[in-house]
Amino acid sequence: MKKIFLILPLLFLIFSCGNTKVEKVENAFYYWKSNDYPSSSNKEKDILINQNIKKLYVKFFEVDYTDAMGSFPISKTGFSLNSYCDEKSTSFYEIIPTVYIKNIVFQKSNEKDLDKLADNVNFLINKYAIERLDSLKVSEIQIDCDWTASTKDKYFYFLKKLKPISQKVISATLRLYPYKYPNKMGVPPVDKVTLMCYNLINPLADQSKNSILDLKELESYLNTGKKYPLHLDVALPVYSWMQVYQNNQFTGVLYDVKDIKPHLKEIKPLWYEVQKDTVINYETYLRVGDKIKYEEITADKIIKAISIIKKNIKFDKEITVTLFHLDENQLNNYSDEEISHFYSDFIK
Template sequence: MKKILILVLFSAFLFSCKNDNKVEKVERAFYYWKSNNWNISQAEDSIVTNLGIKKLYIKFFEVDHSDAMGNFPISKTQLYSYRQDSLNIVPTVYLKNSVFLKSTKGSLDTLADNVNFLIEKYAKEKFRNHLAPSEYQMDCDWTMKSKDNYFYFLKKLKEVSKKEISCTLRLYPYKYPDKMGIPPVDKVTLMCYNLLNPLQNHSKNSILDLEELESYLDVENNYPKHIDIALPIYSWMQVYQNEQFSNVIYTDNKKVKAILKEVKPFWYSVIKDTVVNETYLRIGDKVKFEETDANKIKQTIQLLRKYVKLDKKTTISLYHLDEQQLSNYSHEELSSFYSDFSK
């Protein structure tokens, strides 16, 4: 009888631990990562409305570096006047790691001023009602060599902007904070995808491999920052022509599979000459096709709830808002990617 009581109490303890990691208030979000002449389509707008999305992380621009020009903005968004009456729009900037490998402290002071200026400029010019965001998010895949400069930049941006500053967090710095440092920001968004180098891991899904993911999430100590979550809902093809890597195509899974013949897991051969997203594919071209599906994302959520300490209010983002990619999921599946954190 005593053994039964102990088992019951132990089971209750495990159940309570899981419930302790339940997110009571999920803020539903998307990333919008398109540049140049793209704009949010009517279908994408309907998805935002029907899913009850409250936040959009919009890439305003990227920052690159060259020896001749120094640090300069590229890939600016052309998104204009997107409704913001019911949405919290977070300007997001992608900064290449080379920026912080080659910058001096003085140039980083200038960079912080320029990033803040450009965000404010685009917010006023492109969004009605003179968008006044309360948060900026910086996206950089920093390294041990660049972390000091990147962290210095984040501090300076906080000083000049007077905004809440968040940044993206890859899985490697999440697992090894002693080595990679803790960014001086108000909160981080854990990016649960792109776990492997796609050109070096030919037998695994580089977007989302659950075994690889678990190895990064299983850590001894909780990360010392508020953690939001970003999940992948995209698929892509790595195209090889004449046995050489050519490019990556984001695509509609159902349409592209009609012109592919599976050779081995993840690998296909093109069986019909065709054009996919402005890329001409020829018969015999090799393709590594990597995709995510609802089942894999739900398993990812289970791992996150098992290993990552989530606060009662957490932003869950899907990457990214794209009509073609979203067509691979039903409304119910997309909605469950948010609601599963609260069950």
């Protein structure tokens, strides 16, 4: 009898520490096109309808820094709500303005600069909401930043300032390193975070791994055994790219890969050699012998990543799953059924 009483508390502890079962997933997409890209396509509209998408995280602009200009907006979006709403749409989308702020902004700014930045970010978001969203009410802002231990205090100061100015829910993206090491990297002072389960490795740092999504690398960051102190949503990659190396020097990245794939010969895992001189998009000229690192994200790889995420993360009952990003060229690599699984697998 004594052994039974000793075992029961242990069993209770094990089960009480288990993951909360996700009961509801809100399907979402990131929209990350700048204003020099077409704003919409029929394929993208159909995906939003077929996948019952009601929420879009739309990059409104980015913030960069120079000594001459200070902080300034770049890469503004060409997104227009009207271009995604037609007679088949049953309701309006919830649009979450998203702003990517480069880490150099916080390296170079003092508190007075950050007070001004919070005002300017809020002003531009409101301006674009009127112009692009037909004055659709915005209830949330998401800030995207690769902050470091040395910039976290300034970044967190900015987030605290933005909250009362905007009078909106503030969310932030969360990379895997700060997720694993919250004591070192801090917990951002926001209402919730979206865990970015991609871009795990510096693209040029490890030539043997897929820098977008390496499953072993992903699990090594997630197996903390602790629940993150904020509500946690998830973002997954639905894009692939090719890194181009000419004369053994990195020269750029290609996203539209369908034209070049027939002219490649695999020389080792992830690596290919160009077999025919090829012009891509009238801009990039590939020569015979050029090397290509093809980092492909297949549906099977995403499903395996979801299994790892579910195994290691303690979620709330309701979460948002956001795919990066809404781009016809990339989404052509997946069937509607596969995309649907990227959402529904979280509640299985």
